[in-house]
Amino acid sequence: xxxxxxxxEAIHAPTRLRVxxxxxxxxxxxxxxxxxxxxxxxxxxxxxxxxLVELGYVTTTKQSSPQRADARQTTTVKLTSQGRxxxxxxxxxxxxxxxxxx
Amino acid sequence: xESDFEEPETALAALSADRERLAERYAQQPRWAVPAQALGxxxxxxxxxxxxxxxxxxxxxxxxxxxxxxxxxxxxxxxxVGRPAGPLGLTVLIVLIVLVVALYVVSLAxxxxxxxxxxxxxxxxxxxxxxxxxxxxLLGGLLYDRVYLREVRRAG
Numbered sequence: 001x002x003x004x005x006x007x008x009e010a011i012h013a014p015t016r017l018r019v020x021x022x023x024x025x026x027x028x029x030x031x032x033x034x035x036x037x038x039x040x041x042x043x044x045x046x047x048x049x050x051x052l053v054e055l056g057y058v059t060t061t062k063q064s065s066p067q068r069a070d071a072r073q074t075t076t077v078k079l080t081s082q083g084r085x086x087x088x089x090x091x092x093x094x095x096x097x098x099x100x101x102x
Numbered sequence: 103x104e105s106d107f108e109e110p111e112t113a114l115a116a117l118s119a120d121r122e123r124l125a126e127r128y129a130q131q132p133r134w135a136v137p138a139q140a141l142g143x144x145x146x147x148x149x150x151x152x153x154x155x156x157x158x159x160x161x162x163x164x165x166x167x168x169x170x171x172x173x174x175x176x177x178x179x180x181x182x183v184g185r186p187a188g189p190l191g192l193t194v195l196i197v198l199i200v201l202v203v204a205l206y207v208v209s210l211a212x213x214x215x216x217x218x219x220x221x222x223x224x225x226x227x228x229x230x231x232x233x234x235x236x237x238x239x240l241l242g243g244l245l246y247d248r249v250y251l252r253e254v255r256r257a258g
Contacts, residue, residue: 014108021117025187025254033180037123097110
């Protein structure tokens with residue numbers, strides 16, 4: 001079902017929107033995978049994720065990773081149902097503004 | 103907070119480019135992942151032939167194998183995909199699940215006589231059903247991945 005268009009100022013900022021868009025079709029993604037895929041610096045991504053967590057749009061968990069031989073943990077990022085709804089509505093609004101049909 | 107306002111067209115173009123990169127990352131999963139998953143599912147379908155005592159052990163080993171494949175995919179891609187990206191992927195998944203469950207029930211029915219000691223099981227029948235489960239999961243899995251990539255590229 002198509003989402004009702006609703007422009008969301010909170011996620012229109014480019015990096016926030018891109019992170020939400022990447023997470024949308026996934027259950028979750030490793031922090032490093034997001035940074036590499038979107039070609040973002042870790043500092044920039046870290047700040048963006050923190051902002052999205054404050055908005056309630058993503059959650060993060062730390063867990064031991066099969067990618068690491070040491071004891072350091074990997075941060076995993078997941079879009080919340082609130083974040084998914086906000087992203088879908090914002091995307092619909094962008095498409096409407098651009099004159100696209102869903 | 104980032105305040106640079108992007109035009110809708112610019113934002114949509116950026117998302118489109120990102121989706122392409124996401125699809126490329128997803129496609130980096132090991133080539134043996136789908137065949138290995140098909141083997142795991144086939145082992146589960148064949149498990150009733152192992153008899154009542156060994157069936158649960160066999161199933162547990164198959165589930166462990168599937169878990170390890172999932173872990174390897176996650177390790178390679180950094181992504182966890184738990185649901186289809188669109189309606190076609192969902193359809194493929196539902197058909198595949200229905201097919202595998204049906205084959206499992208057939209396998210159970212064929213193996214039941216020998217499992218409860220009331221007759222000889224049909225070894226050839228179990229082999230055919232197991233092979234069918236392997237092929238269905240292999241082809242269905244490859245199709246699902248292809249559809250997933252297409253729907254990720256197109257989806258929001």
